[in-house]
Amino acid sequence: MYNIVKKLVQHGTVTVEYPKKNTKSTYITGIPEFDYSKCTRCKKCISVCPTGAVVMTDKDGQRGKFPDVNADECIFCRFCEEACSNQAVSLSNKFELAQKSxxxxxxxxxxxxxxxxxxxxxxxxxxxxxxxxxxxxxxxxxxxxxxxxxxxxxxxxxxxxxxxxxxxxxxxxxxxxxxxxxxxxxxxxxxxxxxxxxxxxxxxxxxxxxxxxxxxxxxxxxxxxxxxxxxxxxxxxxxxxxxxxxxxxxxxxxxxxxxxxxxxxx
Structure with a gap:
């Protein structure tokens, strides 16, 4: 109850103005993004993914296969980010991911x-x-x-x-x-x-x-x-x-x- 009252005092009664006003925040977890300049293709991110969302695929301008993510299977758990010792993967704050296919x-x-x-x-x-x-x-x-x-x-x-x-x-x-x-x-x-x-x-x-x-x-x-x-x-x-x-x-x-x-x- 205290947290609810605190939030009301801080923010007042509001209505999110999305989609006219984008409300992306730094604390929101979204789809994982890869920095292939740091990636050593150790496949640790693949081994720790609980849903098998991280897969090896061909990348434009890159030789060989590199990790990427199937968004329809990803649960944004951050395991891939934690497993990468080279900081080659991190969760973004991108949530506008819906697709018709x-x-x-x-x-x-x-x-x-x-x-x-x-x-x-x-x-x-x-x-x-x-x-x-x-x-x-x-x-x-x-x-x-x-x-x-x-x-x-x-x-x-x-x-x-x-x-x-x-x-x-x-x-x-x-x-x-x-x-x-x-x-x-x-x-x-x-x-x-x-x-x-x-x-x-x-x-x-x-x-x-x-x-x-x-x-x-x-x-x-x-x-x-x-x-x-x-x-x-x-x-x-x-x-x-x-x-x-x-x-x-x-x-x-x-x-x-x-x-x-x-x-x-x-």
Whole structure:
């Protein structure tokens, strides 16, 4: 309680002016960045990464393979930074990472999950749908959030969107209690075995045209729970995804960036 009162006295009642005013801060952890002039390719960063997000790839103007990061799998844990004795990797404060294609978040190509078992290219479906929704969702949007097996870290950040500090309703964006009233599903979690059927039913109950946003590393790729017997490797294994928002968890501004990107308002 003391900390809450202290914050109110220090900052007053405020509403973040993002995205008109950028609010990047030095204490915010974002995507890892590499300084290849210091890198010895010892692969310590790869060995300590808990999700396998750090991979060796070819770099323009560099001979041989160098480490890089798959943003859809990265949880911003700082293990790679701590393991590097040459200070060749450090976490940036870049959080505007959301993309409409999972491939754009990756340093290494994605070979698994591009199509479902029936050969349906969900990425193509998502692109075609995106061409039709601009006029329909240009001025307002209703979101149903779905926890499909998360640790609740992402859900706490989603909840913060509705507070007076971030105030996402100033964009005409509202959270609703029923998928039947929703234009967008904002999904967190890796899709656990017990939530898989519920997520599909929620998607089917949402009227078309509709959007699906994967929020957090688990929803994007499975995160720490990737290749687990108890869940899926992200929600695009069972649903078409329009925007991926990486992070563990993604901060509220990153969520706003991804949501606005989904409806073409950036």
């Amino acid at each position: 999972r491939e754009l978040l990756r340093a290494a190509p994605l070979y698994v999950g591009d199509k479902d078992v029936n050969g349906i290219d969900y990425e193509l479906i998502g692109k075609k749908l995106n061409q039709k929704i601009g006029k329909k969702f240009g001025r307002s949007l209703h979101i149903r959030e779905v926890d499909a097996g998360s640790c609740n870290g992402c859900d706490y950040e989603v909840q913060a969107l509705n507070g007076p500090y971030n105030d996402i309703e100033r964009f005409g964006i509202h959270f609703v209690a029923s998928p039947r009233h929703a234009d967008m599903l904002l999904v967190t979690g890796c899709v656990s075995r017990n939530m898989e059927e519920a997520l599909v039913k929620t998607y089917n109950a949402t009227p078309s045209p509709k959007l699906v946003v994967a929020a957090g590393a688990c929803a994007c790729s499975g995160g720490l729970f990737k290749d687990s017997y108890a869940g899926r490797n992200g929600i695009d294994t069972i649903l078409p995804v329009d925007v991926y928002i990486p992070g563990c968890p993604p901060r509220p501004q990153a969520l706003i960036y991804g949501i606005l990107k989904a409806i073409g308002r950036l």
